[in-house]
Every structure is written in structure tokens, then in C-alpha cells.
Amino acid sequence: MTIRSLLIANRGEIACRVIRTARRMGIRTVAVYSDADATALHVRQADRAVHIGASPARESYLVGDRIVAAALETGAEAIHPGYGFLSENADFAQAVIDAGLLWVGPRPDSIRAMGLKDAAKARMIAAGVAVTPGYLGEDQSPERLQAEAEAIGWPVLVKAVAGGGGKGMRQVDAAQQFVAALQSCRREAASSFGDDRVLIEKYIQSPRHIEVQVFGDTHGNVVHLFERDCSLQRRHQKVIEEAPAPGMDARTREAICAAAVRAARAVDYVGAGTIEFIADASDGLRADRIWFMEMNTRLQVEHPVTEEITGVDLVEWQLRVASGEPLPLRQEELAIDGWAIEARLYAEDPAKGFLPSTGRLEIFREHRDVRLETGVCEGAEITGFYDPMIAKIVVHEHTREAACERLARACAATDVFPVRTNAPFLWRALDDADFRAGRISTGFIAAKGDALLPPAEPTDDMVSQAAAAVLVQEYHGAPTMLSFWTDDLLAHLQASPWRAALGFRLNAEVDRRVAVAVDRRNYLTTLPSDWRHRSIVGEPVADGVAVNDSGLSFLASAA
Incomplete structure (x- = not known):
């Protein structure tokens, strides 16, 4: 069956991503949205949009019945779940199928088979796929779990059986920490997944997070599209991903990718999926030191890096496979071309402990010479709901x-x-010498600590002084750059987005609103109308540079 109309059961950048491919394939798209997303980019891009509830996800994007009803109401023939929300919910997948719609994803039985970590690992062992040493037993008493942890050897990881995204996971370094960590893990697991069961794994001292993109069709074909390295993580959340993996030789690649294909075949897998492995990289990447962790039965956030090195549109493959077509390429027709890296730009403030930052995107200007996957644009609102x-x-x-x-x-x-x-x-992570050399692990960010954080916020006076220096150069007509503290913390003034907004009144001085970039963070300040008659900090020197008592320097430019 050829899909002619598709509902995307998601929001944000993945909804926009699916819409882009569907439009290229001539497929009509239907978006769903909550109160908070009424004017969102994915809503505006789709051919039709349906309101499904209030802003909290549990009242909208997680209400499967409303999503199925929206598909039936709009004549959609298929539902693409994106990732997150209901994408790995086997009951929702079954409800879509029962409603006579095509499910753009794996069979519900495959989702169930890989949804629980303990059952998935048992299945992988049966399929001949190496798994991380650990305990997967039914006895969940604290006494048995601690005994198993001691037998494995410290440190260990306590992980929720139904976990994901770093939730319900605790590292335990010594016996006296175990009971408290177990209780904490179980509370979080029960709250997040409704299941407080755990498993115990050996903690790998120099871990690398390696994953393999797999794809299956309804004709029995399964291929891999090589590996990605997702080791740069902060609190178990991926930050920077790349493909292929640094330091991966051909023999190790062949072994890990073959294991991934066996894993997919073990659950009769159809569609896009990811087999995640943990590697002990203390002696480089070796096939006998890489173990299965889990399978994600959906498209991954980091799928663009695989697309970039293979030239494959994975969303197109999903839609073709869901329509009953065979995979477009055989394994021998797939190859790696070059290197791709992806960075996740989050609305958070690293200088304040990565606290979320919400509000209206008055300015959102990206570098033009990149692939940008986004679900927002200037004027969009960043809320705390998602x-x-x-x-x-x-x-x-x-x-x-x-x-x-x-x-x-x-x-x-x-x-x-x-x-x-x-x-x-x-920027600091990507520019780090160890990262550039491929010396990475899942502990990279934690080990670097403050070295990856931007410096302390400049004071209001410092921002005003920078703005004044900028305006001095504007009046002198000299183009510039602005820098603070040390030579390696250069802040670039981007002329087009940072034009000073000048009010207008005949025969009168006016206040000036000036935007400046300090160490790649943007600030807006207003200088009084008589700013030219006031002293700019310190003594101006050649080429518009001014230095204050704390050694702050400005190499100013007209904005």
C-alpha cells in the first residue's frame, strides 16, 4: 500500500524532519499539537493540523486515543511516531494497527521483546550476542541484589529494567553505598516507568557508547548502516554524536555490525532501529571488549549523522518499508563516505548549572553552512513543557x-x-585537544569539569562598556570584533543580527539599544542619550581599544 497521507504523532524538530521527507515524496501530512504548540513550526509546515489537548504531554502527545482519532478524522493512512512520547509504546502501535492504519515502525511484538532490558539481554544471549557482565535474575530482594553486585565486583551500575534516557540508573562504587543507591534507583524507576525492578551490570571504567543503525523490511532483509559514537554525554544525556566512531578499525566494525544484525533478526525486526553497545576503550576499540546494552525500537535523535555518511534518507526508508516495499539497498551497496558530527543545541545556561532557559526567541540566527534540524524559528516560545x-x-x-x-x-x-x-x-568541547584526538569516553564531560564551561557572566557595567566601545567604532566607521579576558575567549560580533536599534527624533539625542556578543553569549543593553559625553572605561587607546581596571579589553566594532 502506498502512503498518500501521513499523521506525525510528535512535535518539534522530528515532526518537521518527517514532514520534509514526506513532502518530497508527495505525501500529504497531518500534524497534531497541544495548546503550547498552537503556532509551532511543525503545525505551520503540515498540510493540516489537529489540536489534541492541553500543554502537558500527558494531556496531549501521550494520549494515544486522540492521536488515532485525529488520523481517522483527517483521512490519514499511516502514523509516524517520531521518537520519544509514544514511539516505543507497543500498545499504541497495536492500537494504530487495529484502527486499520499503517504503523511506521517495528511490530508491536518486537517493541515488547526489546522494551525490558533484562528480557532483551536474555534474548541477545540466546542469539549469540555478547552482553555486559551482570545479574538479570527474578530475585529482586536487596540482599540478593547486593550479593550479586559484590560477586560482579565494584563498581557496578544499578539500572531500571524498564529504564531509558539515564533515568533509574545509579553508579555504586562500594558496598556501603549500595542500599541507598538501590532505593533511590527504584523510586525513580517507579515514578518514571511504573516498574521498580532493576538489573545489575559491571561498570566499565573507560566506556565508549557505540551504537549501530539497523534496518529491516517485511521481506526478511536486515542491513546495518554502520556505527555512531555517542560517548559525549552529560548525566547520561547525549550531547555530541558522530559517525563513524573514532578509532574503529575494519575488523572491529565488521564484528559489531554483524552482532547488531543478529540482534535485529532475533526479534524479527522491521523498520529503523538502533542496537546500543558499551565498549571498554581502555585499550582501544576491540571486538572482544564491546557488549550489547539495549535496543531502541525507533528512529534515533542522532540519525542525521548516519544519513550524512551513507547518503540515505532514513525517514524515506521508514515510509517505504511501512508501505511493504523491500529495502532500497543491499548491504554490499552501503558504504561510509567521510565524517559527520552532530551537536545538540539546548535552551539551557551552562554558566548556571545548565538550568533550563525559557522565553521567546527574539533572535535565532544559525550558521548557514550546516545542516540544521530544528522545530523552532525566530519568534517561537521555548516553554518548560517539553x-x-x-x-x-x-x-x-x-x-x-x-x-x-x-x-x-x-x-x-x-x-x-x-x-x-x-x-x-x-564550542569548547569540540575545540578540546582530547576530543580532537579522539580520546573520549562517556566520562569525558564530567572529567573536564569547569574547563568546558563559559566564564562567569559579565556584570551590567561590563556589558555597557562593551556597548559604548561598539558605538565609538560605529561613529568612526571601523568594523570590529569584541574580545574579553583571554585570547582564546573571542566573541564575534555578527553584523546582520546585531544591528543597534536606533530611535529617531529630529534635533535630539536618543537612547541607544545595543546588542553585543560576549564569549558567544548575547546581551542587550541601553545606553543613555548622552553616552558620547561620558567617559568610556579606562583610557581609549589605538584602534578603539579601551581597557578598564580589571583588565577587560574591547576590540570594538560597529554593530
């Missing part, structure tokens, strides 16, 4: 070094105001 990701910034180059350099520049040049973002943090 994931705070603003965009995914993706680059593809011939080498990893070139990809790192280009993505670092793109993160540095991304302007968002007044919402704070993690762009300065991303």
Missing part, C-alpha cells in the same frame, strides 16, 4: 578534523537571544 532542544547542528566533511573544525565554528556563530543556550559549552 525537551529544551532548540536544534541539531550537523556537519559532514571528508575527515574528522575538518568536521570538528567546521562544527566548532558553526556553534560559535549561532546567535540566540535572549534565551540562553549551551553553544559556548559545545
Whole structure:
């Protein structure tokens, strides 16, 4: 059956991503939206949109009955779940099928088979796929769990059986910590997943997070599209992903990808899926030191890096497979071309402990020479109801070094105001010498600590002084750049988005609103009408540079 009309049961950048491919294929699209998303980008891009409830996800995007009803009401023939929300909910997948609609995803039985970590690992062992050493037993008494942990050897991970996204997971380094960690893990697991059962795994000291993109069809074909490295994580949340994995040799790649295909075949998998592995990289990547962790039975957030190195549109493959077509390419027709890296731009403030930053995106200017996956635009509202990701910034180059350099520049040049973002943090991570050399692990960000964080916020006086220096140069007609503290913390003034807004009144001085970028963070300040008659901090020196008592320097430019 050819899909002619598709409902996307999601929001934000993944909804926009699916709409883009569907439109190219000539497929009519239907969006769903909550109160908070009434004017969202995915709503405006779709051919039709249906309101499904209040802003909290549990009252809208997680209400499967309303989504199915919206599909039937609008004549949609298929439902694409995106990722998150109901994408790995087997009951929802079955409800879609029972309603006579096509489900763009794996069979419900496959979702169930891989949904619980303990059952999935048992199935992988039966399929000959190596799993992380640990305890998967039915006896969940604290005494048995602690005994198993001691037998495995400290440190261990206590993980929720039904967990995901870093929730319901605790590292335990010694026996005296175990009971408290177990109780905490169980409380979080019960709250997040309605299931407080746990498993115990050996904690890998130098772990790398390697995952393999797999794809199956209804004709019995299964292929892999090579690996991704998702080791750069903060509190178990992925931050930067790349493909292929640094340091992966051909023999190890062949072994891990073959294991991934066996894993997919073990559950009769159809559609896009990801087999996640944990690697002990203390002695480099070796096939005998890489173990199965879990399977994500959906498209992944980081799928663009795989698309970039293979030239494959994974969403198109999903739609074709759901329509009953065979996979477009055989395994021998797939190859790696170059290197791709993706950074997740979040609405959060690294300088304040990564606290969420909400509000209206008055300015959202991205680097033009990249692939940008986003569900927002200027004027959009960043709310506290959903994931705070603003965009995914993706680059593809011939080498990893070139990809790192280009993505670092793109993160540095991304302007968002007044919402704070993690762009300065991303730039520092990408520019770090160890990252550039491929010396990475899941503990990379934690180990680097404050070295990846932007400096303390400048005071209001400092911002005003920067604005004054900018206006001095504007009146002298000299183009510039603005820098603070040390040579490696350069802040670039982007002329087009940062034009000073000048009011107009005949024969009168006016206040000036000036936007300046300080260490890749944007600030807006207003200078009084007599600003030219006031002393600019310190003594002006050649070329418009002014230095204050604290050593703050401005190499100013007209904005």
C-alpha cells in the first residue's frame, strides 16, 4: 500500500524532519499539537493540523486515543511516531494497527521483546550476542541484589529494567553505598516507568557508547548502516554524536555490525532501529571488549549523522518499508563516505548549572553552512513543557578534523537571544585537544569539569562598556570584533543580527539599544542619550581599544 497521507504523532524538530521527507515524496501530512504548540513550526509546515489537548504531554502527545482519532478524522493512512512520547509504546502501535492504519515502525511484538532490558539481554544471549557482565535474575530482594553486585565486583551500575534516557540508573562504587543507591534507583524507576525492578551490570571504567543503525523490511532483509559514537554525554544525556566512531578499525566494525544484525533478526525486526553497545576503550576499540546494552525500537535523535555518511534518507526508508516495499539497498551497496558530527543545541545556561532557559526567541540566527534540524524559528516560545532542544547542528566533511573544525565554528556563530543556550559549552568541547584526538569516553564531560564551561557572566557595567566601545567604532566607521579576558575567549560580533536599534527624533539625542556578543553569549543593553559625553572605561587607546581596571579589553566594532 502506498502512503498518500501521513499523521506525525510528535512535535518539534522530528515532526518537521518527517514532514520534509514526506513532502518530497508527495505525501500529504497531518500534524497534531497541544495548546503550547498552537503556532509551532511543525503545525505551520503540515498540510493540516489537529489540536489534541492541553500543554502537558500527558494531556496531549501521550494520549494515544486522540492521536488515532485525529488520523481517522483527517483521512490519514499511516502514523509516524517520531521518537520519544509514544514511539516505543507497543500498545499504541497495536492500537494504530487495529484502527486499520499503517504503523511506521517495528511490530508491536518486537517493541515488547526489546522494551525490558533484562528480557532483551536474555534474548541477545540466546542469539549469540555478547552482553555486559551482570545479574538479570527474578530475585529482586536487596540482599540478593547486593550479593550479586559484590560477586560482579565494584563498581557496578544499578539500572531500571524498564529504564531509558539515564533515568533509574545509579553508579555504586562500594558496598556501603549500595542500599541507598538501590532505593533511590527504584523510586525513580517507579515514578518514571511504573516498574521498580532493576538489573545489575559491571561498570566499565573507560566506556565508549557505540551504537549501530539497523534496518529491516517485511521481506526478511536486515542491513546495518554502520556505527555512531555517542560517548559525549552529560548525566547520561547525549550531547555530541558522530559517525563513524573514532578509532574503529575494519575488523572491529565488521564484528559489531554483524552482532547488531543478529540482534535485529532475533526479534524479527522491521523498520529503523538502533542496537546500543558499551565498549571498554581502555585499550582501544576491540571486538572482544564491546557488549550489547539495549535496543531502541525507533528512529534515533542522532540519525542525521548516519544519513550524512551513507547518503540515505532514513525517514524515506521508514515510509517505504511501512508501505511493504523491500529495502532500497543491499548491504554490499552501503558504504561510509567521510565524517559527520552532530551537536545538540539546548535552551539551557551552562554558566548556571545548565538550568533550563525559557522565553521567546527574539533572535535565532544559525550558521548557514550546516545542516540544521530544528522545530523552532525566530519568534517561537521555548516553554518548560517539553525537551529544551532548540536544534541539531550537523556537519559532514571528508575527515574528522575538518568536521570538528567546521562544527566548532558553526556553534560559535549561532546567535540566540535572549534565551540562553549551551553553544559556548559545545564550542569548547569540540575545540578540546582530547576530543580532537579522539580520546573520549562517556566520562569525558564530567572529567573536564569547569574547563568546558563559559566564564562567569559579565556584570551590567561590563556589558555597557562593551556597548559604548561598539558605538565609538560605529561613529568612526571601523568594523570590529569584541574580545574579553583571554585570547582564546573571542566573541564575534555578527553584523546582520546585531544591528543597534536606533530611535529617531529630529534635533535630539536618543537612547541607544545595543546588542553585543560576549564569549558567544548575547546581551542587550541601553545606553543613555548622552553616552558620547561620558567617559568610556579606562583610557581609549589605538584602534578603539579601551581597557578598564580589571583588565577587560574591547576590540570594538560597529554593530
